Every structure is written in C-alpha cells, then in structure tokens.
Amino acid sequence: NAGVTQTPKFQVLKTGQSMTLQCAQDMNHNSMYWYRQDPGMGLRLIYYSASEGTTDKGEVPNGYNVSRLNKREFSLRLESAAPSQTSVYFCASSEAGAGMDSPLHFGNGTRLTVT
Amino acid sequence: GEDVEQSLFLSVREGDSSVINCTYTDSSSTYLYWYKQEPGAGLQLLTYIFSNMDMKQDQRLTVLLNKKDKHLSLRIADTQTGDSAIYFCAEIGRSSYKLIFGSGTRLLVRP
Numbered sequence: 001n002a003g004v005t006q007t008p009k010f011q012v013l014k015t016g017q018s019m020t021l022q023c024a025q026d027m028n029h030n031s032m033y034w035y036r037q038d039p040g041m042g043l044r045l046i047y048y049s050a051s052e053g054t055t056d057k058g059e060v061p062n063g064y065n066v067s068r069l070n071k072r073e074f075s076l077r078l079e080s081a082a083p084s085q086t087s088v089y090f091c092a093s094s095e096a097g098a099g100m101d102s103p104l105h106f107g108n109g110t111r112l113t114v115t
Numbered sequence: 116g117e118d119v120e121q122s123l124f125l126s127v128r129e130g131d132s133s134v135i136n137c138t139y140t141d142s143s144s145t146y147l148y149w150y151k152q153e154p155g156a157g158l159q160l161l162t163y164i165f166s167n168m169d170m171k172q173d174q175r176l177t178v179l180l181n182k183k184d185k186h187l188s189l190r191i192a193d194t195q196t197g198d199s200a201i202y203f204c205a206e207i208g209r210s211s212y213k214l215i216f217g218s219g220t221r222l223l224v225r226p
Contacts, residue, residue: 004157031212033212035216040123040218041218042119042203042216042217042218042219043158043203043216044216045213045214048212048213050212056212058213059213090157090158092157092158097212103148103160103163104150104158104160104214106156106157106158106159107157108155108156108157109155109156109157
C-alpha cells in the first residue's frame with residue numbers, strides 16, 4: 001500500500017520549458033490536491049479535484065494546469081516554467097473534502113528548480 | 116479573509132514541554148488541525164480539534180483552543196529528539212475542500 005506517489009522527486013528546468021508532475025494514489029480517494037511549499041509561506045493550494053471529472057482553482061493557480069486523468073491520478077502541468085515556480089510541490093488526497101473524517105494524505109513532494 | 120499565522124522557530128531541551136502557537140482569522144472554521152512534516156517527507160496529520168471543544172488530549176499531545184481569541188496551541192509533553200520537525204496549523208476554509216495552512220513552526224529538540 002504505497003499511499004500517494006509523486007514523480008519525479010527532483011527536477012531542474014530552464015525558464016520557458018514545460019513539464020508535468022505526476023501523482024497517483026491507491027487509497028480509492030475521491031479528492032486530490034496540488035500544493036506548493038515555499039519557505040516562510042506554508043503550503044498554498046494550487047488546484048484541487050473534489051471528485052473524478054472535476055477540477056477547481058485554489059489560491060495560486062496562475063501558470064499551472066491540472067488533469068484528473070482518472071480516480072487514481074492527478075497531474076500538474078507547467079506550460080512555460082518561470083523562476084517564481086521554483087518550489088516543493090506536494091500532491092495530497094482525501095476520501096472526500098478535508099474534514100475530520102477525511103484527513104489529507106500527502107506524497108513526499110517534488111523539488112523543482114527553474115533557472 | 117482566511118489567514119493562519121505561526122511563529123517560525125522553537126527550540127527546546129529534550130524532556131521539556133514544547134508549546135507551538137497559532138492564530139487564525141476565520142471564525143466559521145469547524146475543524147482545526149496540526150500536521151507534522153519530517154525532513155524530506157510530506158505532511159502527516161497529528162491531531163485535530165472540533166471548534167466546539169476547548170481542549171483535546173492524545174497521549175503526549177494536548178491541543179488547546181481559545182475560540183474567542185482565535186488562538187490554537189499544541190503542547191508536546193516530554194519532547195523527544197524524534198519530535199524535531201516542522202509543525203503546521205491548518206483550518207478548513209469556507210470551502211470544505213480548502214485547507215488553509217500556516218507557515219509552519221520548526222521545532223528543534225536539543226539533547
């Protein structure tokens with residue numbers, strides 16, 4: 001039982017390059033999330049998917065797109081990377097929403113550097 | 116708006132108690148959470164408190180909630196070196212899908 005798996009673990013991009021961060025969960029969770037973590041700023045929600053077939057913007061969606069490919073997988077795409085997108089990206093999942101009975105389970109993160 | 120604030124750093128001696136504080140702004144929050152992040156890993160849920168409670172105890176962890184002052188604290192009794200990590204306070208935002216995190220408090224436990 002792997003939980004939430006993110007790939008890759010590390011990535012270096014040049015400004016303007018594109019890439020997709022992959023996330024998969026094996027807990028049959030309905031909701032999935034992408035967060036970014038920056039020093040002194042905690043975690044900020046980029047996009048989330050409440051259930052298969054739906055996606056919604058979080059606090060900081062600009063410069064990103066997402067795809068909920070199926071119930072298991074939720075990918076995050078950077079079409080034209082910028083240095084401001086240097087961050088650690090976390091994928092998370094929950095059974096439904098983020099309430100008491102539905103805590104978030106996090107992956108181990110992808111550390112992205114844009115030069 | 117929704118905002119959660121925490122101090123950035125706390126250092127304690129092994130065996131002492133640690134108290135990590137958090138303030139939040141959304142008075143409609145129904146649940147408040149503490150997550151722990153160890154180096155190189157994602158966040159793990161430590162404990163939570165429902166907004167109609169004042170206190171919750173879970174082994175070495177005690178959560179205190181002052182709803183009037185919108186202040187939440189996490190006390191760790193008999194702090195161990197394995198407790199060294201970043202601790203995040205979080206509240207449910209107006210959407211039940213949006214967990215709003217504080218900036219995290221880095222706890223360092225000295226031997």
